[in-house]
Amino acid sequence: MLRHRPKEPKLARVLPWLAAQRTDLFDAYQSCQGPVLEVSMSKLPYVASFIAHGPGRALFVGLYSINEPTPYPRADFWSIPGYAELRSYGMDGLAETDPRQSILKFDLRLLEFHQEWRGKLIVGWPPPERSWWRRAHQNKMPVLAILEDSALEPAMPDWTELLVTWAELSVLPRRWCAALSEWRGIYYIRDTSDGRGYVGSAAGAENLLGRWRDYAKTGHGGNRLLLDRCPDTFVFSILQRTSPDMPREDIVKLETSWKIRLGTYAPAGLNDN
CATH class of the missing domain: 3.10.590 (ph1033 like fold)
Structure with a gap:
């Protein structure tokens, strides 16, 4: 045993x-x-x-x-x-x-x-x-x-407590994936190698899940300042959830607000626009 x-x-x-x-x-x-x-x-x-x-x-x-x-x-x-x-x-x-x-x-x-x-x-x-x-x-x-439900797939934590490494993105429990696919919002990527951060938004297909899966596949999600970085040190979290029917332009305004508040514009951070 x-x-x-x-x-x-x-x-x-x-x-x-x-x-x-x-x-x-x-x-x-x-x-x-x-x-x-x-x-x-x-x-x-x-x-x-x-x-x-x-x-x-x-x-x-x-x-x-x-x-x-x-x-x-x-x-x-x-x-x-x-x-x-x-x-x-x-x-x-x-x-x-x-x-x-x-x-x-x-x-x-x-x-x-x-x-x-x-x-x-x-x-x-x-x-x-x-x-x-x-x-x-x-x-x-x-x-x-x-147990009634399998403990191999734990319940989704509160979104304010969610921290996921890049390696974990490809093996998230099914219940977590189901929740993330329903949530739109503003997310944050912190590179633990130097503490610099990136702010992004998710409102497309499968919402946060779809966006984070892009990072799981590519390591950079198409973001220029992440291209030359090792994703092994990236940690993902959610800054703010938004309404499912919030217009895209309002989500972009929120995203910009978070970039300013957290100081993630280059050169201090990893947002280039």
């Missing part, structure tokens, strides 16, 4: 989202393990996968069959399928103290076993907390709850 609890904060935040809608990346994440667990998995037919859901609690993702692994030389670690993208979510990779020169990537295949409980079943995880993998027959995992 695995209770995934990434030490990397960015990866810990998005791992449930990956389990819900980017199963290829979630499976890639759990397909390579440390030296001790690698040996154990080589001898076992199945693994039950969970994600940490608070202290002493684990959220069920699924039961996987363990199939023939593929060895990768240590030097090729980041060429393992999916790992380059996981790196953008903060995955650190192999520790310098890891002695292995060859890494096994297990072929894990999700089974139909109680998939109706995926993201809903919460079990107790006995201490110690740091022991993130266990042998099922040696532990008792009491059922604590079976």
Whole structure:
């Protein structure tokens, strides 16, 4: 039994989202393990996968069959399928103290076993907390709850509290996407590398969702002063929501007002008009 609890904060935040809608990346994440667990998995037919859901609690993702692994030389670690993208979510990779020169990537295949409980079943995880993998027959995992809705896709936070990195734009939970597709408004992009900001507006197809998806694809959204910047350090937020029937010219006036108030016109900021 695995209770995934990434030490990397960015990866810990998005791992449930990956389990819900980017199963290829979630499976890639759990397909390579440390030296001790690698040996154990080589001898076992199945693994039950969970994600940490608070202290002493684990959220069920699924039961996987363990199939023939593929060895990768240590030097090729980041060429393992999916790992380059996981790196953008903060995955650190192999520790310098890891002695292995060859890494096994297990072929894990999700089974139909109680998939109706995926993201809903919460079990107790006995201490110690740091022991993130266990042998099922040696532990008792009491059922604590079976939720009505999947906890892999959390509810949308209040728009005033929403902060999303550029890497996260492509894996936002479905409920978040549904809300953003209905919201028009003024948004802000902060480049955390130097603190400079960009103000924009969204009132076209799919509203904020459509605009932010442009940034997810291109990294710059067609904005000249963002072209030469690395989007990995961009953080997106909403400054103001507007009425669905607000005329476009009024939205542009609001956008201009925010640019002036926040001082985002070049050279201090990243707006060039």
